[in-house]
Ligand code: BES
């Protein structure tokens with residue numbers, strides 16, 4: 001009888017997507033886990049005290065065997081299955097209830113739930129156990145109401161097949177060990193996806209913040225102790241910064257940062273125990289490129305921003321995921337810019353996140369920042385870094401520019417006070433910021449959050465009048481749905497209002513305005529609003545004639561916007577080609593990097609090994625010559641950060657150009673460091689290694705580098721080696737690489753995408769990589785299918801393909817998979833992305849190549 005009841009309830013749950021929290025509201029958990037690495041089994045008991053809102057309730061579980069369920073000490077009927085990921089319990093009553101659930105579960109190698117990471121010390125294979133619960137994997141570790149709103153306190157007790165010299169850490173400090181069981185202090189009220197622990201042999205370094213929070217960095221002993229220092233310092237100072245900025249204390253006794261050798265995401269903000277990929281935490285202080293240092297600093301600052309935004313106050317449901325991620329993505333730059341003002345953190349935002357958001361958000365079919373979602377597979381697919389992270393952060397940067405830091409801080413303080421240890425929705429943030437600033441922040445922001453895409457603002461002089469108008473910008477075909485935005489215009493002309501709320505606006509007599517201001521007319525000064533500008537010829541020529549008076553962000557913006565306008569077929573790519581020269585000798589790394597981003601986009605018009613390729617190489621040579629002479633191969637004592645960051649960019653351009661001096665110089669560097677390749681200067685190391693493989697390569701060199709890859713524990717050196725190895729032009733060696741893809745002792749699944757991309761983007765490897773992914777798709781799905789990165793394998797392909805034949809093959813392979821949960825949007829968008837590129841190349845290839853040939857004359 002009850003089985004049928006349960007079936008009916010299950011169907012109701014599926015149909016209405018009832019959240020389990022509506023049926024049972026947990027208050028406190030006692031979780032006991034016994035983890036056996038040898039048998040790869042977990043056995044445990046989850047004791048949950050809470051309030052039953054219905055007589056038939058459901059508790060999450062996945063991949064478990066449930067042996068007994070008791071309610072207040074009495075056995076109760078239950079069923080469980082992996083389809084609803086639930087245990088469906090017939091309580092026969094409502095109200096305060098203590099559930100006791102006995103279970104067993106496998107310890108799987110999926111980098112989700114409780115999982116082992118593998119590493120080696122001196123040839124000895126070891127493992128360390130860690131956890132990854134976001135978004136819906138806490139339910140693989142212990143039965144729980146695994147929804148962000150179901151906040152409760154947790155007592156964790158963990159036993160494992162422990163040996164001498166092992167350590168266990170968790171969200172809270174350990175309070176006692178009894179009979180081999182480690183007991184941790186009761187947590188604060190928190191969501192299940194933020195629970196974490198790790199055990200194994202570890203090393204650590206500790207320090208304390210001004211306010212007394214213990215900060216620590218943990219890693220396996222395969223690393224040198226000095227690799228922990230950089231992150232420790234950044235973590236400490238980030239916490240101190242946030243305590244001040246948010247005016248809200250860090251509420252736990254400690255903040256541990258743990259590097260795990262196998263990790264599916266980049267890092268994870270578990271409260272009090274943040275976990276990281278080794279690449280994003282450990283830094284060799286004696287040889288690390290500056291951009292990587294900055295990256296590690298911003299990753300640490302991102303996860304620590306979440307300790308408040310995400311952990312202390314959590315989104316009510318996953319549709320407001322952006323509230324977590326967009327905010328942390330902005331704060332990583334706010335924090336690092338505050339604690340290290342000379343590092344140019346915002347430059348990285350402007351040349352990384354901003355173009356990423358503008359590119360992806362211009363494709364019709366893109367998601368909005370705020371998206372309705374229920375299915376767990378769809379929740380993971382929400383984590384689109386270009387939208388939820390980059391565009392979302394840009395939305396918040398826009399708000400910050402609009403209301404200022406004082407109102408932002410006051411608003412945040414009120415928000416934390418109102419919602420701490422609880423949950424919030426986007427509207428709660430807007431109302432807090434609105435109250436603090438006196439602006440209707442919600443009305444402005446909803447136009448950006450709820451709508452996909454963004455506007456191009458056209459600025460024109462018509463009949464002597466300066467007019468501006470907004471329209472949705474598309475790269476590729478787009479349905480004009482008549483969307484409008486409330487656009488913070490940020491012009492350098494006083495006559496321009498703060499916001500463009502209407503479709504168009506007449507600003508009055510252009511000559512009078514131009515004369516009064518004495519400067520070319522500009523919009524979006526500072527590039528903080530999420531739109532691009534198309535100036536008419538009069539206005540653009542005025543700007544270009546005064547380009548040297550523009551600051552570096554404005555120059556980057558000009559190049560970025562022109563490139564997008566060309567991609568969107570609003571101007572001709574050929575018209576952009578000659579403009580590049582004007583920016584070639586900039587001292588600023590943001591300008592240099594924007595320039596080579598545009599130049600890199602010209603490469604798609606050029607067929608490999610053609611006469612056109614010779615021309616574009618000559619153009620690269622011309623563009624980079626002065627900078628190469630200025631910066632050279634060896635870091636100088638007088639280098640500033642711009643020099644340090646520009647050097648690899650211009651040298652890479654010279655090497656692409658096959659400049660004979662550059663090729664010889666890189667070869668010489670290689671020869672000098674032959675006995676210690678890891679000791680090559682980290683900034684140019686990837687170029688030197690790749691140059692050697694491409695121009696002086698042999699099977700012996702290949703084997704040496706592959707062996708070095710297998711041995712090294714330095715993630716940045718390994719990334720350089722992988723980039724070098726995948727650039728080989730030798731078919732036999734490419735075949736060897738493809739074999740290594742599925743050998744986890746060589747390429748860890750977490751690093752596979754970079755290898756795949758390397759071979760695919762190599763014109764001599766494209767076919768082999770494409771054949772591999774099609775043939776072994778099932779293996780890939782089995783290996784990294786549960787992973788947030790999975791869909792990005794498809795994205796990677798869509799960035800490389802440029803011919804009609806490849807488009808047809810892509811469709812033939814992926815269209816049948818279009819209904820796979822979590823893949824639908826990616827496949828649809830990527831077909832469009834490739835289609836758009838194929839059409840653009842067909843239409844403009846001849847003109848672009850002619851313009852390049854003309855420019856090198
Ligand atoms: N909360 C995320 C990690 C995450 C994402 C877990 C998706 C599960 C599913 C974390 O805060 C994060 O944003 N990590 C980034 C790195 C970050 C510094 C940009 C990541 O993993 O890419």
Ligand code: ZN
Nearest residue numbers: 302324325328
């Ligand atoms: Zn995050």
